[in-house]
Each structure stands twice: as structure tokens, then as C-alpha cells.
Amino acid sequence: MLIGDxxxxxxxxxxxxxxxxxxxLVRPTGRTEAGYREYSSEDIRRILHVxxxxxxxxxxxxxxxxxxxxxxxxxxxxxxxxxxxxxRIAAETALLTRLRRxxxxxxxxxxxxxQIVALLQAxxxxxxxxxxxxxxxxxxxxxxPVEALAEAALSETDPNVAxxxxxxxxxxxxxxxxxxxxxxxxxVADVRxxxxxxxxxxxxxxxxxxxxxxxxxxDIAVRRSAALSLAARGEADAIPTLIDMVVEGTDDTAxxxxxxxxxxxxxxxxxxxTRLVDCLAQDTLESSARRRLxxxxxxxxxxxxxxxxxxxxxxxxxxxxxxxxYVLTLRDARSGAAVA
Numbered sequence: 001m002l003i004g005d006x007x008x009x010x011x012x013x014x015x016x017x018x019x020x021x022x023x024x025l026v027r028p029t030g031r032t033e034a035g036y037r038e039y040s041s042e043d044i045r046r047i048l049h050v051x052x053x054x055x056x057x058x059x060x061x062x063x064x065x066x067x068x069x070x071x072x073x074x075x076x077x078x079x080x081x082x083x084x085x086x087x088r089i090a091a092e093t094a095l096l097t098r099l100r101r102x103x104x105x106x107x108x109x110x111x112x113x114x115q116i117v118a119l120l121q122a123x124x125x126x127x128x129x130x131x132x133x134x135x136x137x138x139x140x141x142x143x144x145p146v147e148a149l150a151e152a153a154l155s156e157t158d159p160n161v162a163x164x165x166x167x168x169x170x171x172x173x174x175x176x177x178x179x180x181x182x183x184x185x186x187x188v189a190d191v192r193x194x195x196x197x198x199x200x201x202x203x204x205x206x207x208x209x210x211x212x213x214x215x216x217x218x219d220i221a222v223r224r225s226a227a228l229s230l231a232a233r234g235e236a237d238a239i240p241t242l243i244d245m246v247v248e249g250t251d252d253t254a255x256x257x258x259x260x261x262x263x264x265x266x267x268x269x270x271x272x273x274t275r276l277v278d279c280l281a282q283d284t285l286e287s288s289a290r291r292r293l294x295x296x297x298x299x300x301x302x303x304x305x306x307x308x309x310x311x312x313x314x315x316x317x318x319x320x321x322x323x324x325x326y327v328l329t330l331r332d333a334r335s336g337a338a339v340a
Contacts, residue, residue: 001044003028003037010047017047025064026050057081097147119144128158135164144168150176153198154183154191162194170201177202181210189219196222200229212237224251231258236268243275246296247289256292260299273297273305280312280320290320298327306331 007014020026021037026046028037039047046067053063058081066072122134123144135149149172153165169176176198183195196214199207214226215237227241228251239262245255259276263269279285280293294312297305309331312324 001039002032003039006039006044006047010044010051012047012051020047020050020060023060023064025060025067057085116144120148123148123152128161131156131158132161132164135161135168146172146175147179150179150183150198154180154186154194156194162197166198166201169198170203174202174204174206177204177206177210184210184214184217189217189222192217192219192222193225196225196229200225200232203233208233208235211235215241224255228254228258231262234262234265236262236265236271238262239268239272239275243272243279243293243296246276246292247279247285249288249292252292252296256296256299259296263300263302266302269300269302270304273300273302273308276300277308287317287319290315290317291323294320294323294327297324298330 001009003014003017006012007017012020017026017037021028026043029040029043030038032038049067050060050063053066054060056078058066058077062077066074066077119134119137122130125131125134131152134144135152137144146169149165149169153162153169153176156162156165169180180195180199180202183191183198186192186195192214196211199210199214208230211226211230211233212235215223215230217223217226223241224245227238227245230238231242238258242255242259246252246259259272263272276293276297280290285293294309297309297312306328309324309328313321313328315321315324
């Protein structure tokens with residue numbers, strides 16, 4: 001069969017068949033008297049094999065080795081092709097994401113496109129300063145896609161840059177909330193904590209619901225961060241975690257302050273006092289934890305708290321008793337000053 005016929009039947013161009021011949025990949029078995037290439041049935045079968053292997057992403061050199069080396073084992077090459085394909089898909093997906101983000105900003109001209117691309121690149125810079133400037137510029141005239149800000153916030157480890165990213169996200173509204181919610185499902189605890197910290201800056205009901213979900217996170221640091229954020233929103237769901245923080249001595253001052261802030265709702269003051277007193281009654285609690293719980297009562301208003309402190313001033317643990325008596329003295333002084 002001549003080259004033109006082979007090209008029509010195989011779908012491989014005559015030019016490519018000549019290239020295969022020059023590489024020694026598929027050489028026609030014979031030649032006509034006029035010197036034209038003449039392919040046998042076996043030659044055509046080899047052409048089809050070449051095309052099949054090329055469809056897997058193999059180079060012509062790899063195809064030749066696979067067909068001609070009796071000792072060739074395909075497993076290593078196939079594994080390598082899988083790796084290359086995954087890398088290619090990841091690169092194409094990243095490119096598609098960038099293009100979508102640029103399109104979402106509705107650029108008016110190429111100057112806008114170039115500015116946005118520069119900012120997206122800056123968000124991935126190794127320089128913390130560059131990343132921070134990119135975050136701040138997102139609210140300074142050049143719109144950075146909110147999804148890019150959310151993605152950067154979930155991976156940012158520098159505290160200053162992270163703060164700038166959270167601020168920018170808050171200014172952008174709740175557009176990045178869906179991606180931050182995905183961050184709460186990450187297998188990495190640090191990513192989940194960064195998601196909580198970013199969600200905390202968004203003052204919407206949907207954000208509050210996500211923070212409440214984070215109270216059941218498997219990582220204690222994530223739960224604590226969510227509790228502090230919820231307390232700032234006046235959410236009573238945070239109370240148990242905040243009291244645990246006081247008991248454990250981890251960010252106990254911040255937790256006590258958060259409990260105090262919650263008592264702006266009078267209905268919560270007695271509830272908090274009751275929970276603190278119940279914890280104090282536990283026999284297994286260490287003296288230091290009981291003192292911290294007593295101190296936490298200091299800024300909880302109401303007669304229930306005053307009564308609890310009066311009882312604690314006679315506690316068997318001298319440290320607890322002295323702490324309660326001192327707290328009562330401070331409360332009486334504040335009360336007297338308020339009356340005056």
C-alpha cells in the first residue's frame with residue numbers, strides 16, 4: 001500500500017509518515033520500482049500501535065523504545081505519564097482559575113488586566129511585604145478577586161499579611177465565604193483555624209453559623225478561636241468552650257474577658273455564673289484552675305455572682321478564698337464609685 005492510501009486509511013498524514021520513516025519508527029517494508037514507499041499490513045499495524053501509544057502522551061522516543069526494546073516494562077513509564085498528566089491538569093486548572101478571576105472583575109482594558117495579574121502574582125510572592133501590599137491594594141482602587149483573597153488567607157502564615165488579607169476580605173463582603181467554608185473542611189488544622197479567623201471578620205448570619213459549626217471541630221485551637229469570635233457576636237454557644245479555656249489556662253484572660261462581654265445580656269450573667277460555680281465544685285480541679293475560675297467571676301455582674309464570691313471567700317483552699325475576697329473588695333469599690 002502506497003503512502004497516500006495509508007494516510008487516508010490510518011488518519012496519519014503523509015508528512016507524519018515520512019517523519020516516522022526518518023526516525024526509524026515505522027519504515028515501510030518495501031519500495032516500488034519508482035522508489036515510492038510501500039507499506040505492508042504489518043507496517044500499518046505498527047503505525048496504529050504508534051498512534052495508540054502517542055494518545056497516552058508518550059513521546060516518539062518513548063514509543064520507539066516501547067515497541068522495540070524486548071526488556072521494556074511499561075509500569076514505570078505509565079507511572080511517569082500519570083504524574084505528568086496530573087501536573088498538566090493542575091497547571092491548566094490554576095490557569096483556568098486565574099482567567100475566571102480576572103473575568104469576574106470585568107476589566108475595562110488591558111491595563112486593568114495587567115494590574116490584576118500583577119496583584120495575583122504578588123499574592124503568591126515569597127516576599128511577605130509584597131503579599132501584604134497586594135492585599136491592601138485590593139481596597140485601594142484595584143479590584144483583587146475575592147476568591148483569590150480567600151485562598152491566600154487560608155494559606156498565609158505571616159501574621160501581618162494574614163491580618164491584611166482578613167481586613168480586605170471583610171471589606172469585600174461575603175463573596176469569599178464559600179471558599180472559607182471549604183477551608184473549614186480541610187484536613188489541616190492550621191487551615192481550619194485560619195478559616196475561622198477570616199470568617200470572624202465577616203459580620204453576617206451565615207458567617208456566625210459557620211463559626212458555630214467550628215465549635216465542634218476536632219482541633220482544640222480551632223474550637224477556641226471560634227468561641228472567642230462567637231463571644232464577640234454575643235453568642236451564648238461559646239460559653240462552654242470559654243470556661244474550658246479558663247480551666248485549662250489557655251488564653252484564659254481573653255476567655256474571661258469574652259465571658260464578661262457576654263454578660264451585656266443580663267439573661268446570660270446568671271447562666272455564666274452558675275457554670276463557673278459548678279466547675280469550681282469539681283473535686284478533681286487543681287487549685288490554680290479554681291483560682292482562675294474565681295477571677296473570671298470578677299466582671300460578671302449580678303447578685304448571684306456576689307453571693308457565689310462571698311461563699312468562695314470562705315473556701316477551704318486559701319488561694320481561692322483570698323482571690324474571692326479580693327474580687328469582692330474590687331466589686332464593692334466599683335459599686336461605691338458608681339453610687340457616688
